[in-house]
Structure formats: C-alpha cells, structure tokens
Amino acid sequence: MGKYDIDWNLYADISRRAAAEGAVLLKNDNKALPIKKGETASVFGRIQLDYYKSGTGSGGMVNTRYVVGILDALKNCKDIYINKDLLGIYEEWVKEHPCNRGIHWGEEPWSQEEMPLTDEVVSNAALNSDLAVVIIGRTAGEDKDSSAEKGSYLLTDLEEDMLQKVCKAFKRVAVVLNVGNIIDMKWVDTYNPAAVLYAWHGGQEGGNSVLDVLTGEVTPCGKLSDTIAYNIEDYPSTAYFGDKKRNFYAEDIFVGYRYFETVAKDKVMYPFGFGLSYTTFKTENILFQVPKFDGQESDCQLKHDKSGIVNILVKVTNTGDVKGKEVVQAYLSAPQGKLGKPSRELKAFGKTKELAPGSNETIELSISVKDIASYDDSGVTGHKSCYVLEAGKYEFYVGTDVRNAALSGVLEIAELIVVEELEEAVAPKIAYERLHANETVAGVELVNEATPLRTIDLQKRIIDGRPEEIPYTGDKGYKLGDVFDNKISLDEFLAQLSDEDLIHMSRGEGMSSPKVTPGTAGAFGGVTDNLHGFGIPVGCCADGPSGIRMDCGTYAFSMPNGTCLACSFNTELVKELYVMEGKELRKNRVDTLLGPGLNIHRNPLNGRNFEYFSEDPLLTGKMAVACLSGMHEFGVTGTIKHFAGNNQEFGRNESDSVISERALREIYLKGFEIAVKEGKARSVMSTYGALNGIWTAGNYDLLTTILRKEWGFKGIVMTDWWAKMNEDGEETAAHTNTQYMVRAQNDLYMVVENAAKNTGNDILEESFNNGVVTRGELIRNAANICYMLMNSPVMERFLGRMSEEEKAASENAQNEDNIAFDLAYQRIEDDTLLDLTGLKTGRGDTTMFALNFAKRGLYDISLKVKSHSGELAQMPVTISIDRSIVSMITINGTNGEWINVTRDLGVIFNQNCYLKIYFAQGGMEVDEIRISIREEIDLKKIMEDKTKEEDNE
The missing domain is CATH 3.20.20.300 (Glycoside hydrolase, family 3, N-terminal domain)
Structure with missing residues (x-):
C-alpha cells in the first residue's frame, strides 16, 4: 500500500480507539460494568435503533459507507447475548414511530420520541437478563441551541419513566449517553442506576467503541472536558446566555471549573477532569523543580529553557487487577493579588500508556512560567495591557481531576514580574460589571467590578x-x-x-x-x-x-x-x-x-x-x-x-x-x-x-x-x-x-x-x-x-509536480467513489435537457450530473424511459440532489414503449448541485432527462422573513 492509499481498516481502528478513550465512566457501583462473557443484556431506549454518530449541520454532514450503532455492536458480539424478545418489541414500535430527522437544516429535534414501557415488559425482561443497558440519545447542531426543557437538556417524561421502571426491576442498570453535549444529570441521584457512561457521538465506529468499554476490552479512561453542575442555573453564564442582540460575559474569566472550584464547589455533581476506571491507580509526586528568580535577572529566566520551566514528575502505578490508562492533570493556584484569580487553572496534563496490573509509568509535566501569568486589562498592577506575575506563592496541584489534586510544590515570586508587554485590543465599549475575586479572611469571594472599556483610537x-x-x-x-x-x-x-x-x-x-x-x-x-x-x-x-x-x-x-x-x-x-x-x-x-x-x-x-x-x-x-x-x-x-x-x-x-x-x-x-x-x-x-x-x-x-x-x-x-x-x-x-x-x-x-x-x-x-x-x-x-x-x-x-504515487492514489479514489474531480457542469435554465453522454442503465449503475442552476426555486425532473420487460417487472430508480434522496421511482416494464415520468426535485437553493440517479435493476433505456423550474424563489425575501421570525421569538 502506497503512502497516499488509505487503509480503511486502520482508519476505523484508530477512530474506534479514540472514541473509546473519550468515553467517560461517571458511576460504576459494585463493578456493574464490564459485562461478563455469557451474560444477557436487555437494551432499553429507542435510540438503540437510531444511533447518533454526530450532530447536525456542517459539522456532521458526512456521507459514510457505514455506521455501527451501539445495538449493532452488541448484536455482533459473540461473548454476550441480547434479549431478543425486548428488541423485537422495540423494532415493531419503531416501525410506527420512525426517527424524525427533519426535512430541512435545523428542523431535526434534539431527541426522539421514546417508547412507553409497561411494568410487564420490564419485569419480563428482568427475568431473562443479567443486566439492563439503557441508551439515551441527544443530537445537537448548528444554528440552533439546546434549551433547558424536556427533550433537550432535560429528560422527557417517558425517559424518566423508563429509568424509574428499569432501575426498580433490575439490580444492574448501565445507562449509556449517546449525546453531543452534556445534559442534566440529577436523574442519577433520583433513580440510582449502577453505572453511567458518557459515550458522546462516536462517529461511524461509535457503537464498536461503546462495546469495547461495556465489555472491558477497553478499560474506560476518559475524563470530563466540562464541569457537570446540578442545575443549568448553577452555571454563571446561564443568566447571560440566549439574547439575540447582546450577551454580556459577566462571569469573565470564571468559566466552568474556574468558577465552581473558586466559590461553588457544592454545586458540582461531577468535576472537570473526572472519570472512573475498571482498575485503580496510585499517583506519586517524585519531582517538583522550579526556576529561581534573582532580582534583575528574572526577565531573562522567563525564556523557554530549563530556568523558565516548572518540571513535575509523577509516577503512576496500576494498583488494580485489569489493564488501563490514567490521566495526570496539573493545576495552578495563583496568589489573588490585585487582579484576582480562579482557585484552579489547568496548566498541563499527560496520559499514560496502557499499564498492566502492577506496572507503572512516569509522566513528565512541563509548565512554562510565562503560561502562569495573568493579563492586566485595567492597569491595576501598574502595567496595563501586560501579562504579569504578581508577587506571592504559586501552588501547583497534581491529580486525576480538578477536585482530586494534591499539592505538588510551590513557586514563590518575591516581586511583580512583567512577562509580556502588549497593547490594548478588542476591549469592550459598553459599560457592564464583571466578576472579580477578592481574598477575605473566610476565603475567596466573587464581587462585581466595572469592566475596563476601550481607550484606544x-x-x-x-x-x-x-x-x-x-x-x-x-x-x-x-x-x-x-x-x-x-x-x-x-x-x-x-x-x-x-x-x-x-x-x-x-x-x-x-x-x-x-x-x-x-x-x-x-x-x-x-x-x-x-x-x-x-x-x-x-x-x-x-x-x-x-x-x-x-x-x-x-x-x-x-x-x-x-x-x-x-x-x-x-x-x-x-x-x-x-x-x-x-x-x-x-x-x-x-x-x-x-x-x-x-x-x-x-x-x-x-x-x-x-x-x-x-x-x-x-x-x-x-x-x-x-x-x-x-x-x-x-x-x-x-x-x-x-x-x-x-x-x-x-x-x-x-x-x-x-x-x-x-x-x-x-x-x-x-x-x-x-x-x-x-x-x-x-x-x-x-x-x-x-x-x-x-x-x-x-x-x-x-x-x-x-x-x-x-x-x-x-x-x-x-x-x-x-x-x-x-x-x-x-x-x-x-x-x-x-x-x-x-x-x-x-x-x-x-x-x-x-x-x-x-x-x-x-x-x-x-x-x-x-x-x-x-x-x-x-x-x-x-x-x-x-x-x-x-x-x-x-x-x-x-505545477504538474504530483508524484506518480499520488497520481495513482488519486485515480484509485475516483474509481472507488465513481466520481471524477473534473466533472463538467451543465447550466440549468427554466427548461433544460441534460446531456446523456455516457449514461448507463445496468443493474446497480449510478449516473451523476453536475448542475449549475440559473435561478433558485422549485424544480421538477422528467425522465423519458422504456423497458422491453412486461408490466409486472419493477425497476426502482433513486434520485438524489447532493446527499439527499428527493425521490424514489418504481418503473414497471413498458413492453418497449417510451413513457415519461415526472417527479418533484424539491427546492434548489445552492447554485451548484449534484444530481445522482441510481438504477437498482438493469434492462432500462433512458432517452432524455429534463429539468424544469416550477416556481422561482426570492431568497432575499426568505432571509428577511426568517429574521422577522427570529425577532418575534
């Protein structure tokens, strides 16, 4: 295989490992997970049949060859069994309640309708299973926020009812969250499932990655990249979020754990950097080395060399009985000084390789002294628009999450040091108050202060x-x-x-x-x-x-x-x-x-x-x-x-x-x-x-x-x-x-x-x-x-300097995907007959046209076709614009007579589009394909109407 050829199996393997390592285990009472060989699991939640590989919008519109959902992976696993009776109930219900993906961009709901459960269904499942796996799903996407409502940030009534019934009937319940963003988690305390796993959107290999974690093939080693608070109102930004005209970032630097660890620890359900494992680890601080500062020489010692680096060595030992990886995190607690600082700030992290039971690895964490400075935007330190190190003790805490971090060492700075002189830029112009940290006898408190405004011309x-x-x-x-x-x-x-x-x-x-x-x-x-x-x-x-x-x-x-x-x-x-x-x-x-x-x-x-x-x-x-x-x-x-x-x-x-x-x-x-x-x-x-x-x-x-x-x-x-x-x-x-x-x-x-x-x-x-x-x-x-x-x-x-190896890989790519890089565009006016040169109608053939539309509007497509088969023959044809199927036609045999078939092509907004026609069966001849406009659309008016609608909201 050449340098530019893709090993898709390797690609899948790396993605599967990445998604598995990103899964975060929040709860695992009495070793509820992993699922053991030979055990039977009852899988609850309709999203098992409609896995979210990604969110919506431009960040998720990937046309994949396949997607492995969580249920797909569980069914393919030979070491565990799925309760097929329960699965059959879900499959029948979903036939009548299909997944709502929306018709247009932004119309897809963030959650899907859940199947109501009866006590009988749940109790029967419990009699025939060793544990329950409950899958809850949420998508997310561009041009639309989540809301603090049921079906979005909060669980729906049916989801709560599902958890209540399942947790009551089963001793072992593992909840898997197939979500894009964090959601409300108070239900964990209410229903007390044995295990909770954030699996996120894992891409097309996501289901396999979840299987790896559920079965212990991969020991969970993900850590939260966000703080999960008890209530949405606990986040200081919530009060200043969601206004269409202007949002004041009044919480200032106190974002996420910087706020909670400073003044609101009691509002945290799961802290930043938290994540459980199937094994246990011991972390030992074996070296803490800081630079020395000697008066006037301090400035030169701030360069990125050993004299300007805080070095921390941490020995991590697997003290459990299964293999696993651990993440080591180093946090700074800076002196409050005049600027005011958060109680904790992440300054370095490292992850071990997979450690066998009893083995260890030393992680080196290096922190530039420049990176522990704070920015003075007011001049309160006497150095406006500068990064400064205020005098005092800079304490470094090392651990496996922000809450579980112990003091590793202290760097003392005798007098203020100017680290970097900059110039005021992008300062606000509108007066408002921001949070500021003050140190008191009782501890740090956050108070309001006037935000420095722009002074430059x-x-x-x-x-x-x-x-x-x-x-x-x-x-x-x-x-x-x-x-x-x-x-x-x-x-x-x-x-x-x-x-x-x-x-x-x-x-x-x-x-x-x-x-x-x-x-x-x-x-x-x-x-x-x-x-x-x-x-x-x-x-x-x-x-x-x-x-x-x-x-x-x-x-x-x-x-x-x-x-x-x-x-x-x-x-x-x-x-x-x-x-x-x-x-x-x-x-x-x-x-x-x-x-x-x-x-x-x-x-x-x-x-x-x-x-x-x-x-x-x-x-x-x-x-x-x-x-x-x-x-x-x-x-x-x-x-x-x-x-x-x-x-x-x-x-x-x-x-x-x-x-x-x-x-x-x-x-x-x-x-x-x-x-x-x-x-x-x-x-x-x-x-x-x-x-x-x-x-x-x-x-x-x-x-x-x-x-x-x-x-x-x-x-x-x-x-x-x-x-x-x-x-x-x-x-x-x-x-x-x-x-x-x-x-x-x-x-x-x-x-x-x-x-x-x-x-x-x-x-x-x-x-x-x-x-x-x-x-x-x-x-x-x-x-x-x-x-x-x-x-x-x-x-x-x-310049024509492509290597022969890359040329060959490029040609292979075109053959793989049945698409040419230099596909010629055809101009579409009000009524246009397409050039059919090279059109094939064999079984499984695909024909594609690159179209350049003169106008935006509603269009129709007409095909003139014939087949020598009898009228009982059926020949399905699928018509797509870009990635979306717009029509599926089943044409009967015509006994050699030409017929015309017309279908709605839908709304064409983009000037350049791709028309793809897929012939599931052979034996058909196509004489012409015609594209015609039915109604022109005024895009400017649509955008104006949308703006008015948003204003009304």
Whole structure:
C-alpha cells in the first residue's frame, strides 16, 4: 500500500480507539460494568435503533459507507447475548414511530420520541437478563441551541419513566449517553442506576467503541472536558446566555471549573477532569523543580529553557487487577493579588500508556512560567495591557481531576514580574460589571467590578497600520510558480495584478464550486480566468470537524466529535487519527478542512458544543495542535474556527458577544493562540456575529493586531459562509460590507457564486474608489492567500509536480467513489435537457450530473424511459440532489414503449448541485432527462422573513 492509499481498516481502528478513550465512566457501583462473557443484556431506549454518530449541520454532514450503532455492536458480539424478545418489541414500535430527522437544516429535534414501557415488559425482561443497558440519545447542531426543557437538556417524561421502571426491576442498570453535549444529570441521584457512561457521538465506529468499554476490552479512561453542575442555573453564564442582540460575559474569566472550584464547589455533581476506571491507580509526586528568580535577572529566566520551566514528575502505578490508562492533570493556584484569580487553572496534563496490573509509568509535566501569568486589562498592577506575575506563592496541584489534586510544590515570586508587554485590543465599549475575586479572611469571594472599556483610537490604528502601496506594473510574464521556486519575490508577482484582479481574489466561490473537488464547501485563489492565467491555483476547502462533507455523495470517514476527542486527553491518539484525516483530505484534493472548532464551552446549552472541545482553553489548544499536526504530515491543514466568541447559535448572525479583554486573552482566544504558535495553523475562520460591537469578519484588532502582529500568524482568514461586516460604531452589519473585511485582513469572503460578477452583492469596488480600502491592503491580503496556496498541495499539483504515487492514489479514489474531480457542469435554465453522454442503465449503475442552476426555486425532473420487460417487472430508480434522496421511482416494464415520468426535485437553493440517479435493476433505456423550474424563489425575501421570525421569538 502506497503512502497516499488509505487503509480503511486502520482508519476505523484508530477512530474506534479514540472514541473509546473519550468515553467517560461517571458511576460504576459494585463493578456493574464490564459485562461478563455469557451474560444477557436487555437494551432499553429507542435510540438503540437510531444511533447518533454526530450532530447536525456542517459539522456532521458526512456521507459514510457505514455506521455501527451501539445495538449493532452488541448484536455482533459473540461473548454476550441480547434479549431478543425486548428488541423485537422495540423494532415493531419503531416501525410506527420512525426517527424524525427533519426535512430541512435545523428542523431535526434534539431527541426522539421514546417508547412507553409497561411494568410487564420490564419485569419480563428482568427475568431473562443479567443486566439492563439503557441508551439515551441527544443530537445537537448548528444554528440552533439546546434549551433547558424536556427533550433537550432535560429528560422527557417517558425517559424518566423508563429509568424509574428499569432501575426498580433490575439490580444492574448501565445507562449509556449517546449525546453531543452534556445534559442534566440529577436523574442519577433520583433513580440510582449502577453505572453511567458518557459515550458522546462516536462517529461511524461509535457503537464498536461503546462495546469495547461495556465489555472491558477497553478499560474506560476518559475524563470530563466540562464541569457537570446540578442545575443549568448553577452555571454563571446561564443568566447571560440566549439574547439575540447582546450577551454580556459577566462571569469573565470564571468559566466552568474556574468558577465552581473558586466559590461553588457544592454545586458540582461531577468535576472537570473526572472519570472512573475498571482498575485503580496510585499517583506519586517524585519531582517538583522550579526556576529561581534573582532580582534583575528574572526577565531573562522567563525564556523557554530549563530556568523558565516548572518540571513535575509523577509516577503512576496500576494498583488494580485489569489493564488501563490514567490521566495526570496539573493545576495552578495563583496568589489573588490585585487582579484576582480562579482557585484552579489547568496548566498541563499527560496520559499514560496502557499499564498492566502492577506496572507503572512516569509522566513528565512541563509548565512554562510565562503560561502562569495573568493579563492586566485595567492597569491595576501598574502595567496595563501586560501579562504579569504578581508577587506571592504559586501552588501547583497534581491529580486525576480538578477536585482530586494534591499539592505538588510551590513557586514563590518575591516581586511583580512583567512577562509580556502588549497593547490594548478588542476591549469592550459598553459599560457592564464583571466578576472579580477578592481574598477575605473566610476565603475567596466573587464581587462585581466595572469592566475596563476601550481607550484606544481604533481608526487611527487602522490608518497608521496601512501597508505601503505597491504600484501596478502590468503583466511582466511572472507566474506564482516563479515565487514558489524563489525566482522572484511575492511583491514583484502581485504588482502585476490589477485592482480588479485583487478585488476578485478577495472572493471565494461555492458551495460545490465546479473549480474544485465536487461537493465541497468552497474555492479560493485563482477563481477567475485572469487570476488563473497568472498561475494562481484554486484552493479547496471542505466541512467539517467530524469528517469531510462532500454534497455530491462522495464517501468519507465520520470521526468522533470534538468533545469526545477532548475527553480522551490523549493528544498522541488524536494526532494519529488526524494523520488519517490528512491522508483522506489529500486523496480528495482538499487543501483545508473547515475545522477543528476551538470555541469554549461557555454554557452547556450552546448547540454547537459538540464540535468544540472543552470549557478549558489549554485542553482546547492542545487538542487543536494534535489535529493540525496530524493533517500537516500530508501537507494539508485545518481551518481553526470560529474566531472568536461563537458561544451561542441562536441569533448567531446578529448577536454581540461583550467580553473583557482579559477574558478574551485568558479564555476565549487562548486555544487559538496555542493552535497558531504551537500547531502552526495557517487558516482561520471568523464568526457570524459581533465581538464587542464589531462583527468579527471585519474586526481589525482581532484579526490584525492580535492574530497577525502579536501571534505572528501567516496564512488566510476567511469569513464563515455569507457572513456580515460593519464599521466600528454601526449597530448593524451587512453582507455587502466586504471593504471592512479587507481592511481588517479577513482575506476571503466566503462565498459568492461568481467572483468576477459579484456586482451588487458587495461594495468593495466602490469603497476602493472612495479610498476606504487601499491597493496596499488588497495586495497584503492577496499575499496571505498566495502564502496559503504555496504551502498547500494544490501548488505542486497545479505545477504538474504530483508524484506518480499520488497520481495513482488519486485515480484509485475516483474509481472507488465513481466520481471524477473534473466533472463538467451543465447550466440549468427554466427548461433544460441534460446531456446523456455516457449514461448507463445496468443493474446497480449510478449516473451523476453536475448542475449549475440559473435561478433558485422549485424544480421538477422528467425522465423519458422504456423497458422491453412486461408490466409486472419493477425497476426502482433513486434520485438524489447532493446527499439527499428527493425521490424514489418504481418503473414497471413498458413492453418497449417510451413513457415519461415526472417527479418533484424539491427546492434548489445552492447554485451548484449534484444530481445522482441510481438504477437498482438493469434492462432500462433512458432517452432524455429534463429539468424544469416550477416556481422561482426570492431568497432575499426568505432571509428577511426568517429574521422577522427570529425577532418575534
């Protein structure tokens, strides 16, 4: 097998291991789990028949070859038995109560209707089983939050009734949670099941991973990447969550365990980092080494060498009777000082290899002294806009979760040290109060204080930061390949591009652009004939964090969701998984995956938490580094998103996240900073909404001052799809305001239908002519795009330098998926006859057309067909648009006569779509296929109506 060929069995094995290691065992009384060989389990819960491999939206739309659900895996296991009588009852009930997946995006409910249980059914099951496995499911998704209601964050009445009846009838009950986000857990105390396992959304191998944990093939070793409190109201962010216009982050840096461990330990049901095992471990602190600080020499000792590192060695021994892995976590307790600090902050973690009973491993935890500093956004320490170490004792606690961590050692700092001098950026403009920690005789208390507001002149900073103009030289015959080969400078090359070319280059095309891999999200770079003529290739990006989304129906691998991966605390395993993802991206000629998602789990109700990793920025950043490092081994990369403050889906296009500069730098930007500095990220996606009054797609301080100037980021920033921008001070934003995007160094507007003909959809050209945007700024952004392209596989492919090995793998990919990378598009007007060249109608054949629709609207499809079979013959035909089946036709034999069959093709919103026709039987001839519009749709009016509907809500 060659370097670029994918071993799908290996891919599946790695994903299965990752999902298993991400499963978190919260309860296991009297060793209820694992299930022993020869035992019979009664499986309750309708979701056993409708496993959630991932959430909805762009983060979950992966077309997989197969999905193994939990029931599938249990049935395939030869060592245990399933109560078939109970299963039969569920199967019959589900026939009449099918899973509701919704018709359109965002319409799928977060839970499915549960089957009512009678006492008789439950008692009969108990008589014939050794234990019960209860599966409860929740999906999650884009553009819609969870709610603190039954069927979402809370259990439904029927789910509660199921738990009550089953826990009463069975001595051993194991509850498995097939969920994207954490849910209310008070029912554990109410019904007292023996075991509880968070299995998350495990991707297409998720069922097998759950089986591995349930049977003990894998000893559970996942740890919670979030705090589970008793009530949703206990999270300090809940009171400031869900407003469409503006959300004040009044809890400030006290997010998740940083809040609970400081002032509300009694409100925690399961602490951050918690997770049980089938075995036991002993952790011993064998070394604690700190740097020394000697007055004036302290600054130089803060460099990343041994003198600026806290080193902790922890010996972990398996003291139980089965194999297993353990996670070691190091937390900081900093002196409160003037800034006020959380009682605990995660600063390092490590995971052992699989330890046999009695064996041990020493874990080394290294913490840079720079990383224990706090940001002063008010100047209270005398050093505004600086990271500082206040004088006092810095205590380091080591353990297996935030609550079970013992003092390892102390670093004493005699006087304040300025670690890093920065400049104020992205500070809020609206007055509000935030939480602040004060140390009292009785302990730490949180009080309200005024949040520091913006003091800098942003417009002056923007004007002063404008790059120098590079005069237009006209075409000198240079190609981007000449820059790639170091024959000329990038500036010399870009000077050839006209103002019009540069404006066109700021526009990405999609969805399903014909210029890149079919069915992907977008194309960027050489998207016009003129740009392409300068040797600028067209880069390709594809959704999403859980696997490659290709709407044409190409198969891809569906991986565990972000939260599941973070709960593994295993960066090596996550990197191993993303090496496979990188190879798959390379195979499909995708240059960047639109992920991973790095937003913080500020509140459990955020519908998109399943894509993101954790409530903790360090864990988030390290997981992102693992993902990026894996993909980089094959030259491709990830687009880290959503930068920044995308912590709510409701009203995401309008809502303003009002966050202090300190909370931004210490919490909400920190994971991105780690991904840029350690993970060498080269692609970033901004958000839909606003951050401190400025929509992020045009937020200069976010994208230029912090991301590029402070962090040294080199690469592209793209908008989220069809995002809005505004000028500082404007209360509303618009899709047309791409001038502010360009000025802020958000290089690409994603997406337009035609980069050269976007007149009326943005006012960039007008703004350029009026001096709002300069040629220098356009060239600067074009340089960022070219940098990305020259550091992507598309560059060498464009130059004809693909290796023979990669060419062969690419050809194999096309044969595997029955799809060509260069599939020609056919234009669809009001009534269009498709070109049938090469159409086959044999048994099991699939024919696909790439279609470019002139209008959005309701369409019909007509087929003119005949068969020489008699009228009793049945020939099923399945018609799909992108990944969705829109019609299934059964055509009887026509005795050689031509007939016309017309079906509803549905609503076509995207300009570029893929029509797939599958012939289940042979013996049919097709003379013509016609696509015709039935009713044109005004998309602008639909969007306006949707906005009004949201306003009413």
